[in-house]
Amino acid sequence: IPEHADSFNLRSTLNDGDPYRLYNLDVFEYELDKRMALYGSIPFLLSHTAQKSVGIFWHNAAETWIDIDRSKPGDDAQDDAAGSRTETSTHWMSESGIIDLFVFFGPKPADVLRQYSAMTGRTPIPPMFSLGYHQCRWNYNDQDDVASVNKGYEDMNCPLDVIWLDIEHTDSKKYFTWDAQRFPDSVKMLDDIAAHGRKMVTIVDPHVKREGGYLIHEEAQSRGYYVKNSGGDGDYDGSCWPGSSSWPDFLNPEIRDWYSSKFLLNEYGGSTLSLFTWNDMNEPSVFNGPEITMHKDAKHFGGWEHRDVHNIYGMLHQQATAEGLARRSDGKLRPFVLSRAFFAGSQRFGAIWTGDNLAHFDHLAASVPMLLSVGIAGLPFVGADVGGFFKDPDEELLRRWYQTGAYQPFFRAHAHLDTRRREPWLFSKDTQTVIRNAIIARYALLPYWYTLFYLSSQNGSPAMRPLWFEFPDDSQTFGIDDEYLIGRDMLVKPVQSAGTDYVSVYLPGSGVWYDQDDFKMYNGGERITLSVSMHKFPVFLRGGGIVPKKRRLRRSTSQMLHDPYTLYVSLDEQGKASGLLYADDGQSFDYRHGKYLLRSFQFSEKILTSTCAVGHQSSSFETSSFIERIVLIGLPDAPKSVQLSASPVGKPLKFRYDSNTQSLTVKKPGVNIARDFTLKLN
Numbered sequence: 001i002p003e004h005a006d007s008f009n010l011r012s013t014l015n016d017g018d019p020y021r022l023y024n025l026d027v028f029e030y031e032l033d034k035r036m037a038l039y040g041s042i043p044f045l046l047s048h049t050a051q052k053s054v055g056i057f058w059h060n061a062a063e064t065w066i067d068i069d070r071s072k073p074g075d076d077a078q079d080d081a082a083g084s085r086t087e088t089s090t091h092w093m094s095e096s097g098i099i100d101l102f103v104f105f106g107p108k109p110a111d112v113l114r115q116y117s118a119m120t121g122r123t124p125i126p127p128m129f130s131l132g133y134h135q136c137r138w139n140y141n142d143q144d145d146v147a148s149v150n151k152g153y154e155d156m157n158c159p160l161d162v163i164w165l166d167i168e169h170t171d172s173k174k175y176f177t178w179d180a181q182r183f184p185d186s187v188k189m190l191d192d193i194a195a196h197g198r199k200m201v202t203i204v205d206p207h208v209k210r211e212g213g214y215l216i217h218e219e220a221q222s223r224g225y226y227v228k229n230s231g232g233d234g235d236y237d238g239s240c241w242p243g244s245s246s247w248p249d250f251l252n253p254e255i256r257d258w259y260s261s262k263f264l265l266n267e268y269g270g271s272t273l274s275l276f277t278w279n280d281m282n283e284p285s286v287f288n289g290p291e292i293t294m295h296k297d298a299k300h301f302g303g304w305e306h307r308d309v310h311n312i313y314g315m316l317h318q319q320a321t322a323e324g325l326a327r328r329s330d331g332k333l334r335p336f337v338l339s340r341a342f343f344a345g346s347q348r349f350g351a352i353w354t355g356d357n358l359a360h361f362d363h364l365a366a367s368v369p370m371l372l373s374v375g376i377a378g379l380p381f382v383g384a385d386v387g388g389f390f391k392d393p394d395e396e397l398l399r400r401w402y403q404t405g406a407y408q409p410f411f412r413a414h415a416h417l418d419t420r421r422r423e424p425w426l427f428s429k430d431t432q433t434v435i436r437n438a439i440i441a442r443y444a445l446l447p448y449w450y451t452l453f454y455l456s457s458q459n460g461s462p463a464m465r466p467l468w469f470e471f472p473d474d475s476q477t478f479g480i481d482d483e484y485l486i487g488r489d490m491l492v493k494p495v496q497s498a499g500t501d502y503v504s505v506y507l508p509g510s511g512v513w514y515d516q517d518d519f520k521m522y523n524g525g526e527r528i529t530l531s532v533s534m535h536k537f538p539v540f541l542r543g544g545g546i547v548p549k550k551r552r553l554r555r556s557t558s559q560m561l562h563d564p565y566t567l568y569v570s571l572d573e574q575g576k577a578s579g580l581l582y583a584d585d586g587q588s589f590d591y592r593h594g595k596y597l598l599r600s601f602q603f604s605e606k607i608l609t610s611t612c613a614v615g616h617q618s619s620s621f622e623t624s625s626f627i628e629r630i631v632l633i634g635l636p637d638a639p640k641s642v643q644l645s646a647s648p649v650g651k652p653l654k655f656r657y658d659s660n661t662q663s664l665t666v667k668k669p670g671v672n673i674a675r676d677f678t679l680k681l682n
Contacts (some may be wrong), residue, residue: 001066002377003040003342003354005032008369008466008481010045012070019093023274023339024311026285026292029358031388032366039283039355040342041311042377045090046112050473055104055112057120060094061311061343067091072312075511076635096308109376109469110461117378117460126381127455128586129199130276130336130351131449131457132161132557133439134412136201137422139168142182143189146200150193152425154555158436159443161556164195164201164278164414174214174240175204176262179268186270194274197556201338205281206250206317209242216262220248224254227306230297237284238294246293247284249314252301255322260520263324273329277321279339283315314341315349322349338410342379349412351381359388359419365496366403369481375462380453382464383410392420395427396498397636398536401432403537404494404528406442407486409449409463433537440553447548447565447581452487454598456583471508474525480506483563489545489570489579491536492517493530505538511572512543512634519633519661544572545633546579546601553614561586564628565673569603571634577603580613583673584621597621597674606639608679610671612656625673630666632681646677653679 001010001020013019013035022041026302030038043058045066058064069089104115135153140146146163153160171177178186190200208226209216220226226235226246235246244536265271286294296307318339325335330518337350348350354370357363367384374382386405393401405411415422424435452463462469465485469479483505485491491513493505507513509524516539522528530538541547547568554560569577584596596611597620609629612619638657642664644650654667664681671677 002373003038012268013068019067022064024283029164039340042344044377053109054108057102059100060097062094062096064094066171113460120345123347127334128557131159134162136164136652138166138417162199190272201276203278207240208246210244215507228299232299236298239288253547256320259320260324276336282317282341312343313344315346347379355388359393361390380456381463385414402438403563406438407492444549467508474508486594489542491540513540541570548581562624566629569632594619606681627669632664639680643680646671
């Protein structure tokens with residue numbers, strides 16, 4: 001039941017403090033191991049045992065509390081996350097609204113997510129650049145500062161896709177404007193970074209400065225578009241970054257349509273198609289309001305009081321923004337919007353992050369259960385500020401956070417105005433190397449991430465998932481929230497404390513796993529101890545999976561579109577493996593009209609085949625990408641020869657076998673990724 005900075009496995013509340021609270025709030029330096037309300041609310045709970053999974057969705061946007069009772073064993077008791085047999089009950093309480101409860105009967109976790117997401121919506125495939133690396137802080141000072149950051153990544157030969165600007169880029173905190181002294185030619189700035197294949201994101205918060213001459217305010221006020229005060233006879237007036245502010249009433253579809261129009265290029269002066277949007281402070285945050293939010297008796301469209309609709313305000317803000325970004329290209333290009341506030345259904349409009357975390361190892365550790373809980377509630381595009389928003393991380397923490405963030409869905413570094421600058425080149429050579437290697441590893445894995453987001457768009461599955469999602473009958477996984485899976489075929493164990501030389505890793509299931517770095521094989525169902533130097537970050541490949549990567553170093557994702565692929569084929573105990581690869585143009589909605597490819601890879605009986613996935617034969621995507629390397633892991637013996645068969649001809653291939661790692665590298669198959677082929681080991 002996100003969002004809470006607490007353990008992934010819900011704890012009993014009856015005799016141990018307050019219930020879990022759902023009420024979107026702007027929380028400064030939030031505490032850990034608490035059930036306090038944070039920035040987003042999804043009233044969805046998933047209960048899992050080795051026998052079955054069940055989900056419940058409490059469809060209510062008002063302030064909500066949930067008590068958890070882990071009672072003594074009862075007639076229906078099941079093994080819980082701790083492995084003991086208890087019966088768990090929940091008690092849901094909302095301030096207003098009706099009882100509107102949905103139950104999803106699974107029986108597996110993936111079934112629950114498929115059923116739940118069919119109702120609340122699924123995440124559209126995000127633009128490829130948004131899965132790359134994002135560099136942000138509050139604030140980059142001016143146009144020259146942006147150019148220096150862009151140049152810094154060029155000089156470091158390190159990938160980067162997005163540079164972000166916070167509130168100081170505006171004219172006196174008036175959104176959809178630029179500070180003319182600091183950013184005198186925003187179009188040139190945007191074009192300059194776009195020439196390197198990069199994008200920019202600027203912040204657009206929902207509060208509107210009440211100032212004469214500011215067109216957004218004058219239109220909203222004259223048309224009656226603001227949320228009203230408790231009497232309904234005047235605009236709600238509160239305080240936020242600009243001072244006296246009012247808030248558009250996004251419950252009204254007419255007002256959402258008006259707000260969306262403000263993102264059109266002829267409305268948002270100084271913007272281009274390479275500019276995207278960050279929605280912050282949309283809980284909504286009201287500095288002089290109760291709990292730093294809007295008064296509950298403020299009036300919305302349709303006569304609703306704010307208390308009734310509080311938790312959906314941020315989602316509707318993100319919806320209007322996403323629709324606006326799509327409109328400016330006549331619906332041709334995909335939007336990207338990051339929001340701090342969220343509700344069930346926010347997944348349809350973009351990404352979210354965990355808000356104002358701290359530069360502490362315990363906040364790095366807390367990011368994993370926080371992101372898992374949001375993902376398992378149907379919102380897969382999630383991340384945490386790398387390095388921590390508040391305070392200054394030491395170099396060890398920064399290195400470990402980059403290593404972790406590179407293997408989470410949304411990958412952005414961000415920092416508070418009062419912190420020291422953190423661009424990678426400002427640190428020691430060792431730290432620069434670790435950060436650069438983490439970012440490069442992220443970019444290599446983008447074909448796999450992109451495929452996972454395609455699958456999420458089809459079935460609601462989270463890209464970052466708990467171990468029990470894929471191993472539902474392994475009770476040893478139920479209480480684990482310090483490691484996680486990326487899709488089906490990769491396991492990540494973050495290093496979450498200072499001075500760590502060894503980590504304990506549980507490898508689930510009854511199959512085999514391989515260390516991503518040295519291909520050492522481990523048995524599933526066992527806990528291992530692994531040595532971790534500062535350059536070692538534990539990632540494992542699941543036996544039976546095929547993971548696609550792109551290994552060529554580029555400055556941004558746009559330059560990777562037609563790069564060649566490497567397939568990592570990790571064999572299970574029967575010598576088999578399978579996997580998928582999804583690809584399209586990475587930016588448009590053309591995939592909705594069949595312009596994509598979905599390849600199915602199968603390895604069995606020493607033969608690797610690539611075919612169009614069943615049901616997708618009518619799709620097509622023209623690409624010059626080819627397969628430049630195939631790595632088979634867990635192969636006990638070297639073949640005598642390797643033969644490629646691809647219409648209309650076949651050819652023998654060069655290869656190298658390493659008996660120490662039991663891996664075979666097949667060089668330069670050269671076949672286009674969109675073509676069927678067979679690779680045979682003789």
